[in-house]
Amino acid sequence: MSKTVEISSPAQFTEVLQSSRLVVADFYADWCGPCKQVAPVFEQLSQSLSRPKLVTFVKVNTDQQKDVAQAYRVTSLPTFIIFHDGKVADKVQGADPVKLQAVVGKLMDKVENIGNSAGEASGSGSGGDTASWRGAGLPRGYIDITEQIEQQRCELLNFDPDTGGVRVLFDGAKPSAFTGAKVATKDWVESDTDEQLLLFMPFQSMLKLHTLQITSLPPSDDEDDDEEAPMRPRTIKLFTNKPHNLGFDEAEDLSATQEIQLSEKDWNADGTANVALRFVKFQNITSLVLFVVDGDGEGEKVRLDRLRLIGETGEKREMGKLEKIGDEPGE
Structure with a gap:
């Protein structure tokens, strides 16, 4: 209703x-x-x-x-x-x-x-309905800064077009995998030709990133009769302050700001991995590239349902000036 x-x-x-x-x-x-x-x-x-x-x-x-x-x-x-x-x-x-x-x-x-x-319960990772669904609680002293992502300038490479695009990753709604609701467009992302994904996220202001929350809710084998079930990500590379997305070969070879290895124990009951970042390396960040290198299993696809960035906001970028500099590099 x-x-x-x-x-x-x-x-x-x-x-x-x-x-x-x-x-x-x-x-x-x-x-x-x-x-x-x-x-x-x-x-x-x-x-x-x-x-x-x-x-x-x-x-x-x-x-x-x-x-x-x-x-x-x-x-x-x-x-x-x-x-x-x-x-x-x-x-x-x-x-x-x-x-x-x-x-x-x-x-x-x-x-x-x-x-x-008012003393009400906020998002605590319990999976209950909240104002902004989040699969894990907030670290003390930090806030959800996902809204600082410039979604219109994001770029996601190698995603299956039959699943949702980049914007569903930042959706504030609870994933449909929990509610069982039928959605016109799938509210998750799966990789396409192999298990790798490359996501470029520019920000509206300089950020200090403390934690990355990744939600992945692949179906069980008996729920996925038509095709092999997708996997959760296992190896992830993060790159900071890139002016645009990387290519897959470049991302494979380039030294990452931080490389993350996830295992089954890292995922909570709400299908979310709460990844603590090396905070000293994620100061004054204007963009983030997330590279899913491989999945945790023998499948051919990786699934992502939600991403949340946790940290602090900084000085707001003057987008008009940035656009002018981009158009006239000699200035």
Whole structure:
């Protein structure tokens, strides 16, 4: 059953704003093609993140609720508005799932802080529903900085196009492997021609990375009748501050900032490996390349469900200046 609230009057919308600390509103119209395109993403976020009196997802039909749309100056569709304590906190215009999920990522941090201050349980790796699903707890003194990844500039090489793309790795929702929910697009990544994957992640600001959380939830043999089950990653290389992705031969030969060997004991009950990084080597990081070298088994594919970066944020990068330098290298 959907947790999304369909607004039927201005009074109801006001009541929702007053009764829920955070409200995510989807302003749409039935005739709007882009609205229909992004609707499944909004519904998935609603299913995974809604919490009574804390986080509420609502849909506002602008043809039926013109007063509400005019009150918040909605001039294009779809428009998503995030309210915090009844006030506009952020807005996303257009059917852009990346922007929507990035804004909701900020929402998750607010929800977590609210929950902690109220004494509620936050993500502890128990596998229960939380504002932002995380397969392991946070190290003391550090925060989830996954939202600092510039998803539109990420590049993932050798992934099976029949599985989800790079963006699903940073999805804040609980993996469907836990919920059993049917999804239009598989919300995990599998390698394609062999077991290797190469992921380039640029950041919005300089980061200090403390921990990498990797979730891998391959099915058991009896759940995978059609083909051999994919494996969890075993050997991983990390490279920092690269301007672009590496090639596979280059990644094989290049000395890594850190090389990681994972075994069965490293994966917790939620299928997550909590990988501590050599913190001194991960200061002032502007990008990260993750190279899955091989898998833990005899299969031909590796599966990744979620990635989380844990650490500290630093000085924000001036993206306009960086673009100008890139266009005019002589300056």
